[in-house]
Amino acid sequence: MALGPRLDLRQSQSLVMTPQLQQAIKLLQLSNLELDTFIDQELERNPLLEREDSEPPEAADVSDAPEPAPAGDEPMLDGQTRASAEDSLDVDYDNLYNNDSASDSAGSEAFGQWSGSGGRHDFSDGDGDFDQILAGDVSLRDHLVAQINMDFSAPADRLIGLHLVEMLDESGYLIGDVADIAAKLDCPLDTVLGVLARAQRFDPAGIFARSLKECLALQLAEKNRLDPAMQALLDNLDLLARRDLAGLMKVCGIDAEDLSEMIAEIKALDPKPALRFDSVVAQPVTPDVLMRRTADGGWLVELNSDTLPRVLVNSRYYAKVSGAARNREEKAYLSERYQSANWLVKSLHQRATTILKVAAELVRQQEAFFRLGVQHLRPLVLRDIAGAISMHESTVSRVTSNKYIATPRGIYELKYFFTQAIGSNDGGDAHSAESVRHRIKALIDAEGKRVLSDDRLVEMLKNEGIDIARRTVAKYREGMNIPSSVQRRREKALQG
Numbered sequence: 001m002a003l004g005p006r007l008d009l010r011q012s013q014s015l016v017m018t019p020q021l022q023q024a025i026k027l028l029q030l031s032n033l034e035l036d037t038f039i040d041q042e043l044e045r046n047p048l049l050e051r052e053d054s055e056p057p058e059a060a061d062v063s064d065a066p067e068p069a070p071a072g073d074e075p076m077l078d079g080q081t082r083a084s085a086e087d088s089l090d091v092d093y094d095n096l097y098n099n100d101s102a103s104d105s106a107g108s109e110a111f112g113q114w115s116g117s118g119g120r121h122d123f124s125d126g127d128g129d130f131d132q133i134l135a136g137d138v139s140l141r142d143h144l145v146a147q148i149n150m151d152f153s154a155p156a157d158r159l160i161g162l163h164l165v166e167m168l169d170e171s172g173y174l175i176g177d178v179a180d181i182a183a184k185l186d187c188p189l190d191t192v193l194g195v196l197a198r199a200q201r202f203d204p205a206g207i208f209a210r211s212l213k214e215c216l217a218l219q220l221a222e223k224n225r226l227d228p229a230m231q232a233l234l235d236n237l238d239l240l241a242r243r244d245l246a247g248l249m250k251v252c253g254i255d256a257e258d259l260s261e262m263i264a265e266i267k268a269l270d271p272k273p274a275l276r277f278d279s280v281v282a283q284p285v286t287p288d289v290l291m292r293r294t295a296d297g298g299w300l301v302e303l304n305s306d307t308l309p310r311v312l313v314n315s316r317y318y319a320k321v322s323g324a325a326r327n328r329e330e331k332a333y334l335s336e337r338y339q340s341a342n343w344l345v346k347s348l349h350q351r352a353t354t355i356l357k358v359a360a361e362l363v364r365q366q367e368a369f370f371r372l373g374v375q376h377l378r379p380l381v382l383r384d385i386a387g388a389i390s391m392h393e394s395t396v397s398r399v400t401s402n403k404y405i406a407t408p409r410g411i412y413e414l415k416y417f418f419t420q421a422i423g424s425n426d427g428g429d430a431h432s433a434e435s436v437r438h439r440i441k442a443l444i445d446a447e448g449k450r451v452l453s454d455d456r457l458v459e460m461l462k463n464e465g466i467d468i469a470r471r472t473v474a475k476y477r478e479g480m481n482i483p484s485s486v487q488r489r490r491e492k493a494l495q496g
């Protein structure tokens with residue numbers, strides 16, 4: 001068999017990630033602040049781009065640039081949905097992403113006078129530790145939200161945690177009434193208090209306290225120093241402020257030496273734990289999507305016009321300068337800048353349309369939460385939203401990261417509405433993990449003298465159509481800090 005060179009013509013398909021396509025993907029996952037920074041950079045690089053509210057060097061011809069979605073074209077969620085802004089792009093995000101994975105003030109003042117802090121925010125002398133200096137680069141809100149995301153697996157608990165963060169003052173104290181959160185989310189007050197108790201173990205120690213006494217108690221508890229004598233001292237901070245040492249020794253049942261050591265421990269604590277971070281505790285989040293109830297009881301979902309970038313292509317300026325181009329290189333540069341500007345404007349329009357579609361479908365599927373409260377949070381995964389709007393899961397993942405929606409129950413990141421599902425044993429709809437947790441807690445709260453074991457809880461839940469394993473019940477119970485049936489039985493026996 002003779003060997004020799006030959007030419008063959010073969011046809012194949014491949015996905016080529018051009019710089020424009022990479023830019024489209026990048027734009028979709030940017031937050032509104034990151035997007036604004038990106039637009040500023042593009043305006044500096046491309047002379048053919050301009051903001052809509054800026055004064056153009058020449059009269060701009062914007063006929064080639066699509067306008068952002070108008071306010072009247074948002075979907076109405078009242079059982080019948082109006083179409084959102086028309087999708088005028090040929091960019092297919094789904095196909096692009098198929099091969100790309102989703103990636104107590106008086107007491108405080110008196111105590112401060114006793115401590116002689118000299119204007120510092122803590123009771124100690126000398127310089128602060130190095131960790132506090134480094135922490136200044138991170139806002140308190142970001143620091144706490146990161147802990148919420150790590151410590152709370154249930155989306156409903158995270159939602160409650162976010163509300164608690166927004167109720168902090170500049171010193172890190174919880175202001176307002178937690179009952180307001182329970183009312184806003186239509187959930188039991190005990191649930192909010194349970195989340196608060198877990199959040200009070202966050203760093204920095206003493207955060208989420210409701211009084212100076214509680215703030216100090218939280219820090220002492222972390223050091224395992226909150227014994228009865230120390231608790232008695234905290235209960236009588238007014239005596240400490242008046243320097244009534246004899247009175248303190250009497251109520252605490254200690255001698256002068258022990259009292260001196262305890263006062264030294266108190267002075268080493270931080271009465272304002274948030275001041276090591278930025279002075280602005282809860283920086284307001286600008287939502288990308290707005291949601292409100294309509295007159296007929298439905299929901300209106302619309303893009304926040306304040307966060308939409310208004311970028312135009314100055315076609316008239318392009319025609320003027322391209323006609324004055326002196327050589328081929330200048331013409332090629334202007335042509336490339338013109339194409340890049342048009343692509344950016346279209347990509348921004350597609351980004352806005354995609355965010356609106358995802359947010360509208362998410363509101364539709366979580367409507368029970370908005371109407372009835374946090375215990376009605378549906379089990380939802382990326383695939384549910386992607387399938388409903390014919391998009392890829394990675395697209396939905398990018399859209400729901402760093403994008404916020406303002407609802408009647410507060411401002412939330414879109415991804416907080418996704419929750420784990422518990423199967424149904426009767427073929428019906430699945431149950432969200434959070435609703436199952438609420439049911440377990442309700443059964444235990446109503447158990448009376450007949451303590452329910454985990455096995456018995458499994459049986460009762462299965463009778464209600466919830467298919468759940470015993471180890472899952474145990475995990476959820478422990479996550480809510482509810483003792484085992486043996487411990488609860490002992491406690492009730494001791495109570496009488």
